[in-house]
Amino acid sequence: MTNKISAGLLLALFAILYLLPLQGHPLFIPDETRYAEIPREMVASGDWIVPRLNGLRYFEKPVMGYWLSAISLSTLGENRFAVRLPSALSTGFAALLVFYICASCYGRNSRLPRLATFVYLSTFGVMTIAGLAILDTPLTLFLTATLILFFKASEEPAGSSRERLFLLGAGFFAGFAFLTKGFLAFAVPVLVVAPYLLWQRRRPDLIRMLVLPVIGALVVSLPWALLIHQREPDFWNYFFWHEHVHRFLSEKAQHAKPFYYFLLVLPAMFMPWTMLLPAAITGAVKNRKKQSGAKKRLLTFCSCWFLFPLLFFTSSSGKLLTYILPCFPPLAILFSYTMLQWLDIGFAKRNFIQWAIGISITLLSLILLAISGLQLFGPEHLWIFDQPWKWLLLVGSISAMLLLLFRAFRNTQELQKIFLFGISFAILLFTIQFTIPTQSLDRKAPGPFLSRHAAKISADTFVISGQDVVRAVCWYLKRDDIYLLSTAGELSYGVKNDDNKAGRLLTTAEASAFINKNRGRIVLISDLKTYDIYLQPLLPEPVSVHSSSDEGYLLIYY
Incomplete structure (x- = not known):
């Protein structure tokens, strides 16, 4: 397969798997609606300096x-x-950087650039996160660019113009990363670069090679940092102490998880390639080619890039799946290299992939039978899908997977076998985005329900919302003046520092009085469980109640 054909196939794979599904399912709460609403309010207000959600800081x-x-x-x-x-484009550019650094060290005609790029794009964790509107994907892109440019600089003669250019570029992207998620953008590169330079016995370069990246990061980030300080003097105090120190060290940190959390989820996020790790490990151990020069140094750099940030994230009190996304570019490179080492052992010993394919076929066949049996013969309350087309689409997807896996099992060409194995699972992830059960969408994606009622809610109607759904309410109603009921959650700081002092957070007693005072102009949006158990006994009798489903949300007119 020529380089042009393989590049075209990778581009087509990205377009189909990453771009095509973007308009699919509704936005999920809370993350996607948050990262949709804040930019919407920026555009609507014209204020691109101070982030606001629901009109609040x-x-x-x-x-x-x-x-x-x-x-x-x-x-x-x-x-x-x-x-x-x-988010999707950030993943695509990160994959391009993976290709670039592998081709730079191993040559464009090597198998490694194509395999590493394919592995990265077909990994469960990368595919799943890239389809969501969250900040970890652009952060991963900027950190990947920072580290790759630093590695390129380390390969140039000390003090050369090319070294300075690469270092300055690394600093620019570190600045972009800082403007995306804060001081993490500086911690991760230092955690990678310092051990790498020490490993290479380049201790004097620890300081020398950090000067230009610091200058580049300041050039990018300082203008906004000064503007936000001028507009909002408390921003850096809150952002540093609450969002960094408290989240990293506190036992009561947001998203607190045990220290071993990432060790448990990483194998699932690296599927389907986790199933081939025995082959990769065998290749690394039994076929140790003595790499030299830039090839060896790239592997060393990727080892530092994967290991030390992972340990750093593991030591943090707060943990989310998406935090370790920056570890996947080096993991894809290391895995692909060791897989190619395994392929060089010889076909007679390539039984690991046959076992992986065989296990996959067996499990998928059982899943297919179970889903079909429940859907066709099971009681209605056990149905996974209430819309037949979703079940048929998923069955068709699993059937296509099985055909590809059978083809892979019989294939004797090295990279084709691995490609067929990877693409079969990518098909499943692609399809799942269109076959999410209605029950899950009712709980996590209230957009269609809110959209149906948006035209009936006039501009002079007061809207009260629970804090769990307020971001979606703002986005779908195009409002930034929603009242919060009982708790403010992540909007607590904004509520306490609201310039309008309008009392945007209401207790149930205050909400009851507010409703009685403005009869005919009040809409309450709440999840069904909270309303039935906590709110209904304390609030006035509504005029009408509209429900999205038995497990979803209520829109209540007073």
């Missing part, structure tokens, strides 16, 4: 991720595709 992150989405919304309109596009 929102200081949990800097602005770069919001800017990317705001540019997309301004260009493509306020829709799901535009909201998710920056």
Whole structure:
């Protein structure tokens, strides 16, 4: 397969798996609606300096991720595709950087650039996260660019113009990363670069090679940092102490998880390639080619890049799946290299992939039978899908997977066998985005329900919302003046520092009085469980109640 054909196939794979589904399912709460609404309010208000959510100060992150989405919304309109596009494109550019650094060290005609790029794009964790509007994908792109440019600089003669150019570029991207998620953008590169330079016995370069990246990062980040300090003097105090120190060290940190959390989820996120790790390990141990020069140094650099940030994230009190996304580019490179080493052992010993394919076929066949049996013969309350087309689409997808896996099992060409194995699972992930059960969408994606009622809610109607759904309410109603009921959650800082002092957070007693005072102009949006158990006994009798489903949300007119 020529380089042009393989590049075209990778580009087509990216377009189909990453771009095509972006307009699919509704936005999920809370993350996607948050990262849609803040940019929408930026565009609507014209204020691109101070992040606001529901018209309230929102200081949990800097602005770069919001800017990317705001540019997309301004260009493509306020829709799901535009909201998710920056995340998908960030993943595509990160994959391009993986290809670039592998080709730079191993040559464009080597198998490694193509395999590493394919592995990265077909990994469960990368595919799943890239289809969501969150900040970890642009952060991963900027960190990947920072580290790859630093590695390129380390390969140039000390003090040369090319070294200075690469170092300055690394600093620029570190600045972009800082504007996306804060000081993590500096911690991760240092955690990679310092052990690598020490490993290479280049201790004097530890300081020398950090000067230009620091200058580049300041050039990019300082203008907004000064502007936000001028506009909001408390931003850096809140952002540093609450969003960094408290989250990293506190036992009561947001998203607190045990220290071994990432060790448990990493194998699942690296599927389907986790199933081939025995082959990769065998290749690394039994076929140790003595790499030299840039090839060996790239592997060393990727080892530092994967291991030390993973240990850093593991030591943090707060943990989310998406935090370790920056570890996947080096993991894809290391895995692909060791897989190619395994292929060089010889066909007679390539039984690991046959076992992986055989196990996959067996498990998928059982899943197919179970889903079909429940859907066709099971009681209605056990049905996974209430829409037959979703079940048929999923069955068709699993059937296509099985055909590809059978083809892979019989194939005797090295990379084709691995490609067929990987693409079969990618088909499943692609299809799942269109076959999410209605029950899950009712709980996590209230957009269609809110959209149906948006035209009936006039501009002079007061809207009260639970804090769990307020971001979606703002996005779908195009409002930034929603009242919060009982708790403010992540909007607590904004509520306490609201310039209008309008009392945007209401207790149930205050909400009851507010409703009685403004009869005919009040809409309450709440999840069904909270309303039935906690709110209904304490609030006035409504005029009408509209429900999205038995497990979804209520829209209540007073």
